[in-house]
Amino acid sequence: MELNIGALISERARLSPDREGFIGEGYRYSFAQVNSRVNQLAAYLAGRGIGFGDRVAVLCKNNEHIGVALFAAAKLGAIAVMLNWRLQGPELEYILGDCGATTLLYDVDFLPVVDGLRAKIPVKNYIRRGGQGPDADYEQALASQPDAEPTLRGGGDDGAVIMYTSGTTGRPKGAVLTHHNLLWQTMAISHTVRWYYDHRFLVVAPLFHIGGLAPVVTNVHEGSTSYFMPEFDPVKVWKVIAEEKITTMMSVPLMVQALYMVAQKMPVDSSSLLNITCGAAAVPKSLIQAFLAMGVRVQQVYGATEVSGSATFWTHEMDPERCDSQGKADFHTQIRIADPASGQTLPTGQVGEIWVKGPIVFKEYWGKPQATAEAKQDGWYRTGDMGRMDDKGYVFVVDRLKDMIISGGENIYPAELEAVIASHPAVAEVAVVGRHDEKWGEIPVAYLALKPEAKLEAKEIFDLCRKNLAAFKCVKEVRFVEALPRNPVGKILKTTLRQMVDA
DSSP states (O other): OOOOTTHHHHHHHHHSTTSEEEEETTEEEEHHHHHHHHHHHHHHHHHTTOOTTOEEEEEOOSSHHHHHHHHHHHHHTOEEEEOOTTSOHHHHHHHHHHHTOOEEEEEGGGHHHHHHHGGGSOOOEEEEESSSOSSEEHHHHHHTSOOOOOOOOOOTTSEEEEEEEOOTTSSOEEEEEEHHHHHHHHHHHHTTSOOOTTOEEEEOSOTTSHHHHHHHHHHHHHTOEEEEOSSOOHHHHHHHHHHHTOOEEEEOHHHHHHHHHHHHHSOOOOTTOOEEEEOSSOOOHHHHHHHHHTTOEEEEEEEEGGGTEEEEEEOTTSOGGGTTSOOEEOTTOEEEEEOTTTOOBOOTTOOEEEEEESTTSOOEETTOHHHHHHHEETTEEEEEEEEEEOTTSOEEEEEESSOOEEETTEEEOHHHHHHHHHTSTTEEEEEEEEEEETTTEEEEEEEEEEOTTOOOOHHHHHHHHHHHSOGGGSOSEEEEOSSOOBOTTSOBOHHHHHHHHTO
């Protein structure tokens, strides 16, 4: 039988029943207790007709119930859809409609958003976690069900998770990750870096990002403890690290920088912390060295939703002079640098598009066969990132073929912002590019050309973005121009705009 990812928690409960599995502020569940809760939620969902292929959406901050929902859905053969809680109503409406989710588990904090969506989305079953309000209460739902193991349905190359990643069309695409994808990612990670049974992992990277979700599955597979932290606060992170003897965590450079700044201002206990994995952007060599002086190893990771997590790692066991690289391909993973036009492999050291191959590569974009065909060629995933590989196999990301902006570890796709801004009646044309920023890495800047005789204040654009987009996506600066630069065939020259924005 093809492996069902839900079996990982059942097996871990059998082997390590009393070991702490999922913990957080106000709760501590052993792996046996986690598995019981998974089975109870699975029974509840099954009683409401949820089965193979159905989509179960989750709108929650980091907490044990996200992991429970993931494994419960998997045991039923259903597909968990991880929703970015930073998105606005219209964005969530599109995603829930696109995937056809019929069940939504949400934190009570998001009740106003959910209430605004009820008449617009296909959801029939609502489960509220915490507080008071309408819909089934999460804890009561679990308590009403037996914890017997359900008969596993599906597995292997069936979809287990859908994670939405913004695309160049301006609409997010749902990357379908299979049971096999998630299983192989756990092995790719744990066979490449130090990831052990006795580790205590701080889950502070948001679980709607693959960098947050993949480690949780890996922790169950390895027997490591997951401590869930709803939001990042550097002072609280250091407090939890000390109190819970955290050994490792996933982060982005902005988090690492904030942790270092706190450590310079107040005493912190880093004695238990072995390493911090950092992705989304390169970590400066100076910061790696500063943490090393504290006895903490910061290791670089490069990956994507479409490869179920990581594709490469740089660790301190590798060449220290190459700490500015993204390291080498993970176990069970192939990397090559290809000519974006021909797909031919380029010579060592030459810059081209980074392609990834292996059992970690996603199945498809939900309901988008053309986009899938464009992203996958002969089993290779085209990342859209430009990079080079040296003669030792180290990968260096040097640019992006796509126009993606990375701000504070969040991916921002200009086309999505441009679609919102272009809806304003005064706007004739718009282009969004990233401008370097010391704090965030990059911030989105909009170049606007107005229609004849039209008048517009930048504040109106800021308000329009805030109404329709998550806060982290909103443009931070508006620049008015008479016309956008274009090439002879009419394509907007974003290269020119990038030169202008940083001039």
